[in-house]
Amino acid sequence: MTANPPPSPILSAADLKEELAGPRPPVLLDVRWQLGGPNLRAEYEAAHLPDAVYVDLDAELAGPAGSGGRHPLPDPEEFGAVMRRAGVSADMPVVVYDGGQGWAAARAWWLLRWTGHARVRVLDGGLAAWTAAGGALSAEVTPLSEGDFKPNPGAIGLLDADAAASLARTGVLLDARAGERYRGEVEPIDPVGGHIPGAVSAPTTQNVGPGGLLLDGAALRARFEGLGVPGDGTAPVGVYCGSGVSGAHEVLALAAAGIPAALYAGSWSEWSADGSRPVAVGELPG
Template sequence: MWKPEDNLISAEDLHGLLGNSQLVIADSRSDLLDRELGFRQYRESHIPNAIFVSVDEDLADPPGRRGRHPLPSKERFADFLGRSGISNESHVVVYDAGNGMFVCRLWWMLRWLGHERVSVLDGGFAAWQEAGFETATDIPVPKPTEFSIGKPLTRTVTAEEVLNHRGVLVDARAEDRFQGFNETMDHTAGHIPGAICSPFLKNIGSDGKFTRDPKKFEGVAKDSDVICYCGSGVTATNNILAMLVSGYDEPALYPGSWSEWIEDPSRPKVPE
Protein backbone atom coordinates (compact mmCIF):
# COMPACT_ATOMS: atom_id res chain seq x y z
CA MET A 1 0.00 0.00 0.00
CA TRP A 2 1.36 3.40 -1.04
CA LYS A 3 1.93 5.66 1.95
CA PRO A 4 2.44 9.46 2.08
CA GLU A 5 6.14 8.99 2.89
CA ASP A 6 6.56 6.96 -0.32
CA ASN A 7 6.11 10.19 -2.26
CA LEU A 8 9.73 10.99 -1.36
CA ILE A 9 12.70 8.73 -2.06
CA SER A 10 16.33 9.07 -0.97
CA ALA A 11 19.24 8.93 -3.39
CA GLU A 12 20.39 5.72 -1.70
CA ASP A 13 17.01 4.02 -2.14
CA LEU A 14 16.79 5.14 -5.76
CA HIS A 15 20.26 3.79 -6.41
CA GLY A 16 19.07 0.44 -5.09
CA LEU A 17 16.24 0.43 -7.63
CA LEU A 18 18.46 0.94 -10.69
CA GLY A 19 17.85 -1.91 -13.10
CA ASN A 20 14.26 -2.46 -11.97
CA SER A 21 12.17 -2.96 -15.11
CA GLN A 22 9.30 -0.85 -13.76
CA LEU A 23 11.48 2.13 -12.82
CA VAL A 24 11.32 5.29 -14.93
CA ILE A 25 13.48 8.23 -13.85
CA ALA A 26 12.50 11.70 -15.07
CA ASP A 27 14.73 14.78 -15.00
CA SER A 28 12.63 17.95 -14.73
CA ARG A 29 15.30 20.58 -14.20
CA SER A 30 14.17 23.95 -15.49
CA ASP A 31 14.50 27.70 -15.09
CA LEU A 32 11.75 30.31 -15.27
CA LEU A 33 13.92 32.80 -17.14
CA ASP A 34 15.89 30.39 -19.36
CA ARG A 35 13.64 27.69 -20.80
CA GLU A 36 16.56 25.78 -22.34
CA LEU A 37 18.74 25.62 -19.22
CA GLY A 38 17.22 22.41 -17.88
CA PHE A 39 17.87 20.44 -21.05
CA ARG A 40 21.41 21.79 -21.29
CA GLN A 41 22.06 20.60 -17.74
CA TYR A 42 20.48 17.23 -18.53
CA ARG A 43 22.64 16.83 -21.63
CA GLU A 44 25.77 17.58 -19.61
CA SER A 45 25.01 15.08 -16.83
CA HIS A 46 22.04 13.18 -15.45
CA ILE A 47 21.07 10.05 -13.52
CA PRO A 48 21.61 6.97 -15.73
CA ASN A 49 18.64 6.18 -18.01
CA ALA A 50 16.74 9.29 -16.95
CA ILE A 51 14.45 10.84 -19.54
CA PHE A 52 14.07 14.61 -19.78
CA VAL A 53 10.69 16.23 -19.13
CA SER A 54 10.23 19.90 -19.95
CA VAL A 55 8.00 21.83 -17.58
CA ASP A 56 7.18 24.34 -20.33
CA GLU A 57 6.75 21.97 -23.28
CA ASP A 58 5.54 18.68 -21.78
CA LEU A 59 3.70 19.69 -18.62
CA ALA A 60 1.86 22.78 -19.82
CA ASP A 61 -0.04 24.28 -22.71
CA PRO A 62 1.18 27.60 -24.16
CA PRO A 63 0.72 30.61 -21.85
CA GLY A 64 -2.46 32.64 -22.20
CA ARG A 65 -5.56 33.64 -20.30
CA ARG A 66 -5.38 30.39 -18.30
CA GLY A 67 -2.00 31.42 -16.91
CA ARG A 68 1.69 30.98 -17.66
CA HIS A 69 1.67 27.18 -17.26
CA PRO A 70 -1.91 26.05 -17.98
CA LEU A 71 -2.52 22.34 -17.59
CA PRO A 72 -2.62 20.37 -20.85
CA SER A 73 -5.58 18.11 -21.48
CA LYS A 74 -5.40 14.78 -19.69
CA GLU A 75 -5.42 13.05 -23.07
CA ARG A 76 -2.42 15.02 -24.32
CA PHE A 77 -0.50 14.35 -21.12
CA ALA A 78 -1.35 10.62 -21.15
CA ASP A 79 -0.10 10.43 -24.74
CA PHE A 80 3.16 12.09 -23.69
CA LEU A 81 3.57 9.62 -20.83
CA GLY A 82 3.09 6.66 -23.14
CA ARG A 83 5.59 8.02 -25.66
CA SER A 84 8.02 8.53 -22.78
CA GLY A 85 7.84 4.87 -21.77
CA ILE A 86 5.66 5.45 -18.72
CA SER A 87 2.87 2.92 -18.20
CA ASN A 88 0.34 2.42 -15.42
CA GLU A 89 2.72 -0.15 -13.90
CA SER A 90 5.72 2.20 -13.80
CA HIS A 91 7.32 3.51 -10.63
CA VAL A 92 8.27 7.03 -11.69
CA VAL A 93 10.99 8.90 -9.80
CA VAL A 94 11.27 12.57 -10.70
CA TYR A 95 14.01 15.03 -9.77
CA ASP A 96 15.15 18.58 -10.41
CA ALA A 97 18.36 20.44 -9.52
CA GLY A 98 17.56 20.18 -5.81
CA ASN A 99 15.63 23.28 -4.78
CA GLY A 100 12.24 21.64 -5.30
CA MET A 101 10.99 24.41 -7.57
CA PHE A 102 9.93 22.31 -10.54
CA VAL A 103 10.02 18.66 -9.51
CA CYS A 104 6.57 18.43 -7.93
CA ARG A 105 4.67 19.52 -11.05
CA LEU A 106 5.25 16.14 -12.72
CA TRP A 107 4.63 14.31 -9.43
CA TRP A 108 1.30 16.09 -9.06
CA MET A 109 0.27 15.65 -12.72
CA LEU A 110 0.82 11.90 -12.56
CA ARG A 111 -1.44 11.79 -9.52
CA TRP A 112 -3.91 13.95 -11.46
CA LEU A 113 -4.16 11.06 -13.95
CA GLY A 114 -4.61 8.54 -11.15
CA HIS A 115 -1.02 7.27 -11.00
CA GLU A 116 0.05 6.64 -7.41
CA ARG A 117 3.53 5.15 -7.83
CA VAL A 118 5.49 8.36 -8.27
CA SER A 119 8.24 9.60 -5.93
CA VAL A 120 10.25 12.80 -5.74
CA LEU A 121 13.99 12.36 -5.29
CA ASP A 122 14.63 14.07 -1.96
CA GLY A 123 17.42 16.59 -2.48
CA GLY A 124 17.28 16.26 -6.26
CA PHE A 125 20.24 15.80 -8.55
CA ALA A 126 22.47 17.52 -5.98
CA ALA A 127 21.75 14.74 -3.45
CA TRP A 128 22.55 12.10 -6.08
CA GLN A 129 25.89 13.74 -6.83
CA GLU A 130 26.72 14.26 -3.16
CA ALA A 131 26.16 10.54 -2.57
CA GLY A 132 28.85 9.85 -5.17
CA PHE A 133 26.61 7.86 -7.48
CA GLU A 134 27.30 7.52 -11.18
CA THR A 135 25.96 9.95 -13.76
CA ALA A 136 25.51 9.67 -17.50
CA THR A 137 25.53 11.82 -20.62
CA ASP A 138 23.87 9.47 -23.11
CA ILE A 139 20.23 10.20 -23.88
CA PRO A 140 18.03 7.08 -23.67
CA VAL A 141 15.35 6.33 -26.27
CA PRO A 142 12.17 5.33 -24.41
CA LYS A 143 10.18 2.31 -25.53
CA PRO A 144 6.66 3.61 -26.25
CA THR A 145 3.83 2.13 -24.24
CA GLU A 146 0.24 2.93 -23.26
CA PHE A 147 -0.85 5.02 -20.31
CA SER A 148 -4.53 4.86 -19.36
CA ILE A 149 -6.14 7.78 -17.54
CA GLY A 150 -7.43 6.77 -14.11
CA LYS A 151 -9.45 8.35 -11.34
CA PRO A 152 -7.57 11.42 -10.09
CA LEU A 153 -5.81 11.27 -6.73
CA THR A 154 -5.72 15.06 -6.64
CA ARG A 155 -8.21 17.93 -6.62
CA THR A 156 -8.28 21.01 -8.82
CA VAL A 157 -10.35 24.14 -8.39
CA THR A 158 -11.35 26.94 -10.73
CA ALA A 159 -10.99 30.68 -10.20
CA GLU A 160 -14.71 30.84 -9.36
CA GLU A 161 -14.29 28.16 -6.71
CA VAL A 162 -11.35 30.08 -5.23
CA LEU A 163 -13.50 33.20 -5.15
CA ASN A 164 -16.18 31.39 -3.14
CA HIS A 165 -13.77 29.35 -0.99
CA ARG A 166 -14.21 29.54 2.79
CA GLY A 167 -11.21 27.43 3.78
CA VAL A 168 -7.48 28.19 3.74
CA LEU A 169 -5.75 29.59 0.65
CA VAL A 170 -1.96 29.09 0.63
CA ASP A 171 0.34 31.07 -1.70
CA ALA A 172 3.72 29.45 -2.43
CA ARG A 173 5.46 32.55 -3.78
CA ALA A 174 8.11 34.54 -1.94
CA GLU A 175 6.90 37.10 0.59
CA ASP A 176 7.90 40.10 -1.52
CA ARG A 177 5.90 38.93 -4.53
CA PHE A 178 2.99 38.02 -2.29
CA GLN A 179 2.98 41.55 -0.84
CA GLY A 180 3.31 43.08 -4.30
CA PHE A 181 6.73 44.64 -3.73
CA ASN A 182 8.80 42.75 -6.30
CA GLU A 183 6.74 41.23 -9.10
CA THR A 184 9.18 39.88 -11.68
CA MET A 185 6.98 37.40 -13.59
CA ASP A 186 3.46 38.77 -13.99
CA HIS A 187 1.97 42.06 -15.16
CA THR A 188 0.09 42.69 -11.91
CA ALA A 189 1.49 42.44 -8.38
CA GLY A 190 -0.16 41.26 -5.19
CA HIS A 191 -2.14 38.24 -4.01
CA ILE A 192 -5.63 36.77 -3.79
CA PRO A 193 -7.56 38.23 -0.82
CA GLY A 194 -7.55 36.02 2.25
CA ALA A 195 -4.48 34.03 1.21
CA ILE A 196 -1.60 33.28 3.57
CA CYS A 197 2.00 33.28 2.36
CA SER A 198 3.96 30.05 2.79
CA PRO A 199 6.91 30.18 0.37
CA PHE A 200 7.78 26.78 -1.06
CA LEU A 201 11.46 27.30 -0.21
CA LYS A 202 10.52 26.97 3.48
CA ASN A 203 9.80 23.31 2.74
CA ILE A 204 13.45 22.65 1.88
CA GLY A 205 16.02 22.33 4.67
CA SER A 206 19.64 23.46 4.65
CA ASP A 207 20.57 20.03 3.28
CA GLY A 208 18.35 20.59 0.24
CA LYS A 209 15.82 17.99 1.36
CA PHE A 210 12.18 18.24 2.33
CA THR A 211 11.47 18.96 5.97
CA ARG A 212 8.59 17.05 7.51
CA ASP A 213 7.78 19.53 10.25
CA PRO A 214 4.10 20.53 10.22
CA LYS A 215 5.00 23.66 12.23
CA LYS A 216 6.03 25.35 9.00
CA PHE A 217 2.31 25.48 8.21
CA GLU A 218 1.52 27.03 11.57
CA GLY A 219 -1.99 28.36 11.66
CA VAL A 220 -3.33 25.79 9.20
CA ALA A 221 -5.38 23.19 11.05
CA LYS A 222 -5.00 19.57 9.94
CA ASP A 223 -8.71 19.39 9.08
CA SER A 224 -8.69 22.60 7.01
CA ASP A 225 -9.97 22.67 3.45
CA VAL A 226 -6.78 23.93 1.78
CA ILE A 227 -6.23 25.28 -1.72
CA CYS A 228 -2.66 25.88 -2.90
CA TYR A 229 -1.63 28.35 -5.57
CA CYS A 230 1.48 30.22 -6.72
CA GLY A 231 2.36 32.19 -9.84
CA SER A 232 1.42 29.58 -12.43
CA GLY A 233 0.62 26.25 -10.77
CA VAL A 234 4.19 24.92 -10.49
CA THR A 235 5.65 25.68 -7.04
CA ALA A 236 2.21 25.31 -5.44
CA THR A 237 2.61 21.57 -6.00
CA ASN A 238 5.69 21.70 -3.76
CA ASN A 239 3.48 22.94 -0.91
CA ILE A 240 0.99 20.17 -1.69
CA LEU A 241 3.69 17.51 -1.34
CA ALA A 242 5.12 19.17 1.78
CA MET A 243 1.71 19.22 3.45
CA LEU A 244 1.01 15.63 2.45
CA VAL A 245 4.24 14.29 3.96
CA SER A 246 3.67 16.45 7.07
CA GLY A 247 0.41 14.69 7.88
CA TYR A 248 -2.16 16.89 6.15
CA ASP A 249 -4.85 15.71 3.78
CA GLU A 250 -3.82 16.50 0.22
CA PRO A 251 -4.75 20.12 -0.62
CA ALA A 252 -6.41 21.14 -3.87
CA LEU A 253 -4.48 22.96 -6.60
CA TYR A 254 -5.65 26.11 -8.33
CA PRO A 255 -3.75 25.39 -11.58
CA GLY A 256 -4.07 28.83 -13.17
CA SER A 257 -2.87 30.51 -9.97
CA TRP A 258 -2.00 34.21 -9.84
CA SER A 259 -1.14 34.49 -13.54
CA GLU A 260 -4.68 33.39 -14.47
CA TRP A 261 -6.39 35.26 -11.63
CA ILE A 262 -5.11 38.64 -12.84
CA GLU A 263 -6.39 38.11 -16.40
CA ASP A 264 -9.88 39.07 -15.22
CA PRO A 265 -9.85 42.68 -13.94
CA SER A 266 -13.05 42.06 -11.95
CA ARG A 267 -11.36 39.58 -9.61
CA PRO A 268 -10.32 41.12 -6.27
CA LYS A 269 -6.63 41.60 -5.49
CA VAL A 270 -4.47 42.78 -2.60
CA PRO A 271 -3.34 45.48 -3.04
CA GLU A 272 -6.06 46.73 -5.37
Protein backbone atom coordinates (compact mmCIF):
# COMPACT_ATOMS: atom_id res chain seq x y z
CA MET A 1 0.00 0.00 0.00
CA THR A 2 1.47 3.37 -1.04
CA ALA A 3 1.48 6.11 1.57
CA ASN A 4 -0.16 9.39 0.69
CA PRO A 5 2.40 12.06 -0.24
CA PRO A 6 2.80 14.89 2.26
CA PRO A 7 0.83 18.04 1.49
CA SER A 8 2.69 20.54 -0.65
CA PRO A 9 4.33 23.39 1.29
CA ILE A 10 3.69 25.79 -1.58
CA LEU A 11 0.54 27.25 -3.11
CA SER A 12 0.03 28.85 -6.51
CA ALA A 13 -1.58 32.26 -6.92
CA ALA A 14 -4.50 30.66 -8.77
CA ASP A 15 -5.13 28.19 -5.95
CA LEU A 16 -4.86 30.93 -3.34
CA LYS A 17 -7.55 32.91 -5.17
CA GLU A 18 -9.86 29.93 -4.91
CA GLU A 19 -9.15 29.40 -1.23
CA LEU A 20 -9.69 33.06 -0.38
CA ALA A 21 -13.10 32.88 -2.05
CA GLY A 22 -14.03 29.74 -0.12
CA PRO A 23 -15.76 29.29 3.23
CA ARG A 24 -12.54 28.96 5.24
CA PRO A 25 -9.95 31.35 3.80
CA PRO A 26 -6.39 31.14 5.12
CA VAL A 27 -4.75 33.72 7.33
CA LEU A 28 -2.31 35.75 5.20
CA LEU A 29 1.08 36.92 6.47
CA ASP A 30 3.09 39.50 4.50
CA VAL A 31 6.79 38.96 5.27
CA ARG A 32 8.45 41.29 2.76
CA TRP A 33 12.04 41.89 3.81
CA GLN A 34 15.42 43.13 2.62
CA LEU A 35 18.79 42.14 4.01
CA GLY A 36 20.21 44.96 6.11
CA GLY A 37 16.87 46.78 6.39
CA PRO A 38 15.04 49.00 6.79
CA ASN A 39 11.87 46.94 7.04
CA LEU A 40 9.27 47.07 4.29
CA ARG A 41 6.25 48.01 6.37
CA ALA A 42 5.73 51.12 4.24
CA GLU A 43 5.47 48.97 1.12
CA TYR A 44 2.98 46.74 2.92
CA GLU A 45 0.88 49.74 3.97
CA ALA A 46 0.84 51.00 0.37
CA ALA A 47 -0.35 47.72 -1.16
CA HIS A 48 -0.78 44.15 0.08
CA LEU A 49 -3.05 41.16 -0.36
CA PRO A 50 -6.43 41.99 1.17
CA ASP A 51 -6.56 41.22 4.92
CA ALA A 52 -2.86 40.26 5.05
CA VAL A 53 -0.96 41.12 8.25
CA TYR A 54 2.61 42.42 8.11
CA VAL A 55 5.31 40.51 10.03
CA ASP A 56 8.78 42.03 10.46
CA LEU A 57 11.42 39.33 9.92
CA ASP A 58 14.23 41.10 11.78
CA ALA A 59 12.11 42.11 14.78
CA GLU A 60 9.55 39.28 15.00
CA LEU A 61 10.98 36.23 13.23
CA ALA A 62 14.44 36.46 14.83
CA GLY A 63 15.98 37.16 18.18
CA PRO A 64 18.68 39.78 18.79
CA ALA A 65 21.86 39.21 16.78
CA GLY A 66 24.80 37.94 18.80
CA SER A 67 26.77 34.78 19.43
CA GLY A 68 23.90 32.73 18.00
CA GLY A 69 24.20 34.43 14.61
CA ARG A 70 22.69 37.34 12.73
CA HIS A 71 19.15 35.91 12.80
CA PRO A 72 18.93 33.56 15.78
CA LEU A 73 15.58 31.99 16.48
CA PRO A 74 13.09 34.16 18.37
CA ASP A 75 11.92 33.19 21.81
CA PRO A 76 9.10 30.70 21.08
CA GLU A 77 6.64 32.37 23.42
CA GLU A 78 7.32 35.79 21.91
CA PHE A 79 6.93 34.30 18.44
CA GLY A 80 3.64 32.73 19.51
CA ALA A 81 2.37 36.11 20.72
CA VAL A 82 3.28 37.67 17.36
CA MET A 83 1.42 34.94 15.52
CA ARG A 84 -1.66 35.25 17.71
CA ARG A 85 -1.76 39.01 17.12
CA ALA A 86 -1.60 38.25 13.40
CA GLY A 87 -4.71 36.09 13.74
CA VAL A 88 -3.01 32.69 13.56
CA SER A 89 -4.88 29.79 15.15
CA ALA A 90 -3.87 26.16 15.36
CA ASP A 91 -6.78 24.92 13.25
CA MET A 92 -6.69 27.60 10.56
CA PRO A 93 -4.60 27.41 7.37
CA VAL A 94 -1.88 30.03 6.97
CA VAL A 95 -0.29 31.32 3.77
CA VAL A 96 2.85 33.42 3.92
CA TYR A 97 4.32 35.53 1.13
CA ASP A 98 7.05 38.07 0.46
CA GLY A 99 8.06 40.21 -2.49
CA GLY A 100 8.88 37.21 -4.64
CA GLN A 101 12.32 35.89 -3.64
CA GLY A 102 10.73 33.50 -1.18
CA TRP A 103 13.44 33.56 1.47
CA ALA A 104 11.57 35.62 4.07
CA ALA A 105 8.31 33.75 3.49
CA ALA A 106 10.19 30.47 3.91
CA ARG A 107 11.60 31.69 7.24
CA ALA A 108 8.05 32.31 8.51
CA TRP A 109 6.90 28.97 7.09
CA TRP A 110 9.78 27.15 8.80
CA LEU A 111 9.19 28.81 12.17
CA LEU A 112 5.49 27.96 12.11
CA ARG A 113 6.24 24.38 11.11
CA TRP A 114 8.98 24.03 13.73
CA THR A 115 6.65 25.33 16.44
CA GLY A 116 3.94 22.87 15.49
CA HIS A 117 1.60 24.52 12.99
CA ALA A 118 0.68 21.82 10.48
CA ARG A 119 -1.21 23.89 7.89
CA VAL A 120 1.14 26.58 6.63
CA ARG A 121 2.22 27.15 3.02
CA VAL A 122 4.21 29.66 1.00
CA LEU A 123 2.68 31.56 -1.92
CA ASP A 124 4.82 30.45 -4.85
CA GLY A 125 6.42 33.51 -6.43
CA GLY A 126 5.12 35.82 -3.71
CA LEU A 127 3.52 39.18 -4.36
CA ALA A 128 4.96 39.31 -7.89
CA ALA A 129 3.18 36.09 -8.86
CA TRP A 130 -0.04 37.30 -7.23
CA THR A 131 -0.13 40.54 -9.20
CA ALA A 132 0.93 38.77 -12.41
CA ALA A 133 -2.11 36.52 -11.97
CA GLY A 134 -4.38 39.56 -11.64
CA GLY A 135 -4.74 39.29 -7.88
CA ALA A 136 -6.21 42.28 -6.06
CA LEU A 137 -4.21 44.47 -3.69
CA SER A 138 -5.38 46.70 -0.87
CA ALA A 139 -4.04 49.54 1.24
CA GLU A 140 -6.55 48.83 4.01
CA VAL A 141 -5.25 47.39 7.27
CA THR A 142 -8.06 45.21 8.57
CA PRO A 143 -8.08 44.42 12.29
CA LEU A 144 -8.26 40.68 12.84
CA SER A 145 -9.46 38.67 15.80
CA GLU A 146 -6.57 37.34 17.87
CA GLY A 147 -5.69 33.74 17.16
CA ASP A 148 -5.04 30.92 19.62
CA PHE A 149 -1.77 29.47 18.28
CA LYS A 150 0.53 28.17 21.01
CA PRO A 151 4.01 27.17 19.89
CA ASN A 152 5.31 23.68 20.60
CA PRO A 153 8.89 23.69 19.28
CA GLY A 154 10.46 20.61 17.78
CA ALA A 155 7.94 19.50 15.17
CA ILE A 156 10.62 19.52 12.46
CA GLY A 157 14.40 19.23 12.57
CA LEU A 158 16.70 21.87 14.05
CA LEU A 159 20.50 21.64 14.22
CA ASP A 160 23.03 23.40 16.41
CA ALA A 161 26.68 23.85 15.39
CA ASP A 162 27.84 20.49 16.75
CA ALA A 163 24.96 18.63 15.13
CA ALA A 164 25.65 20.35 11.81
CA ALA A 165 29.30 19.33 11.96
CA SER A 166 28.32 15.75 12.75
CA LEU A 167 25.72 15.64 9.97
CA ALA A 168 28.32 16.81 7.44
CA ARG A 169 30.21 13.59 8.25
CA THR A 170 27.34 11.14 8.65
CA GLY A 171 24.64 12.44 6.30
CA VAL A 172 24.30 15.30 3.81
CA LEU A 173 24.74 18.92 4.88
CA LEU A 174 23.81 21.43 2.16
CA ASP A 175 25.16 24.98 2.03
CA ALA A 176 22.45 27.20 0.53
CA ARG A 177 24.64 30.28 -0.01
CA ALA A 178 26.10 31.50 -3.29
CA GLY A 179 28.94 29.36 -4.59
CA GLU A 180 31.59 32.05 -4.24
CA ARG A 181 30.84 32.39 -0.53
CA TYR A 182 30.98 28.61 -0.09
CA ARG A 183 34.34 28.50 -1.87
CA GLY A 184 35.68 31.34 0.29
CA GLU A 185 36.35 33.65 -2.65
CA VAL A 186 34.28 36.47 -1.13
CA GLU A 187 32.50 37.06 2.16
CA PRO A 188 30.53 40.32 2.22
CA ILE A 189 28.88 39.87 5.62
CA ASP A 190 30.43 37.36 7.99
CA PRO A 191 33.94 37.28 9.54
CA VAL A 192 35.44 34.73 7.13
CA GLY A 193 34.55 32.97 3.89
CA GLY A 194 34.40 29.24 3.28
CA HIS A 195 32.15 26.44 4.48
CA ILE A 196 31.63 23.84 7.16
CA PRO A 197 33.96 20.90 6.38
CA GLY A 198 32.01 18.19 4.59
CA ALA A 199 29.16 20.45 3.49
CA VAL A 200 28.01 20.38 -0.15
CA SER A 201 27.46 23.58 -2.14
CA ALA A 202 23.76 23.85 -3.08
CA PRO A 203 22.76 27.49 -3.75
CA THR A 204 19.07 27.90 -3.04
CA THR A 205 18.77 30.25 -6.02
CA GLN A 206 19.07 27.17 -8.23
CA ASN A 207 15.80 25.80 -6.83
CA VAL A 208 13.89 28.56 -8.61
CA GLY A 209 12.91 28.81 -12.26
CA PRO A 210 11.42 31.53 -14.46
CA GLY A 211 9.17 34.02 -12.74
CA GLY A 212 10.63 33.25 -9.34
CA LEU A 213 8.60 30.04 -8.99
CA LEU A 214 10.01 26.92 -7.38
CA LEU A 215 10.94 24.14 -9.76
CA ASP A 216 8.43 21.31 -9.73
CA GLY A 217 8.85 18.46 -7.29
CA ALA A 218 10.40 16.06 -9.80
CA ALA A 219 13.00 18.62 -10.92
CA LEU A 220 13.85 19.47 -7.33
CA ARG A 221 14.21 15.82 -6.40
CA ALA A 222 16.52 15.25 -9.36
CA ARG A 223 18.61 18.26 -8.37
CA PHE A 224 19.01 17.13 -4.78
CA GLU A 225 19.74 13.54 -5.73
CA GLY A 226 22.46 14.90 -8.01
CA LEU A 227 23.96 16.60 -4.95
CA GLY A 228 24.07 13.31 -3.06
CA VAL A 229 20.75 13.56 -1.21
CA PRO A 230 19.09 10.11 -1.21
CA GLY A 231 15.48 10.44 -2.24
CA ASP A 232 14.46 7.46 -0.13
CA GLY A 233 15.35 9.12 3.17
CA THR A 234 18.15 6.68 4.00
CA ALA A 235 20.48 9.49 5.13
CA PRO A 236 19.67 12.54 7.24
CA VAL A 237 19.77 15.89 5.47
CA GLY A 238 20.54 19.32 6.90
CA VAL A 239 20.80 22.83 5.49
CA TYR A 240 22.56 26.01 6.49
CA CYS A 241 23.11 29.41 4.87
CA GLY A 242 24.37 32.77 6.11
CA SER A 243 21.94 33.35 8.94
CA GLY A 244 19.07 30.87 8.68
CA VAL A 245 16.90 32.73 6.14
CA SER A 246 17.84 31.46 2.66
CA GLY A 247 18.50 28.07 4.29
CA ALA A 248 14.83 27.91 5.25
CA HIS A 249 14.03 28.38 1.56
CA GLU A 250 16.16 25.34 0.73
CA VAL A 251 14.37 23.33 3.42
CA LEU A 252 11.12 24.44 1.74
CA ALA A 253 12.41 23.25 -1.65
CA LEU A 254 13.42 19.91 -0.14
CA ALA A 255 9.96 19.57 1.39
CA ALA A 256 8.41 20.29 -2.01
CA ALA A 257 10.53 17.40 -3.32
CA GLY A 258 9.27 15.14 -0.53
CA ILE A 259 12.58 15.16 1.36
CA PRO A 260 12.60 16.16 5.05
CA ALA A 261 15.55 18.24 6.20
CA ALA A 262 16.74 19.97 9.36
CA LEU A 263 17.85 23.61 9.49
CA TYR A 264 21.02 24.84 11.17
CA ALA A 265 19.46 28.13 12.24
CA GLY A 266 22.66 29.80 13.45
CA SER A 267 24.25 28.96 10.10
CA TRP A 268 27.52 30.48 8.86
CA SER A 269 27.08 33.67 10.89
CA GLU A 270 27.26 31.62 14.09
CA TRP A 271 29.83 29.10 12.84
CA SER A 272 32.32 31.67 11.52
CA ALA A 273 32.10 33.85 14.62
CA ASP A 274 33.87 31.14 16.63
CA GLY A 275 37.51 31.04 15.57
CA SER A 276 37.94 27.54 17.04
CA ARG A 277 35.63 25.99 14.44
CA PRO A 278 37.27 24.63 11.28
CA VAL A 279 36.70 26.29 7.91
CA ALA A 280 37.07 24.64 4.50
CA VAL A 281 37.53 26.54 1.24
CA GLY A 282 37.38 25.62 -2.43
CA GLU A 283 35.03 23.59 -4.61
CA LEU A 284 35.24 20.34 -2.64
CA PRO A 285 33.39 19.67 0.62
CA GLY A 286 36.73 19.23 2.41
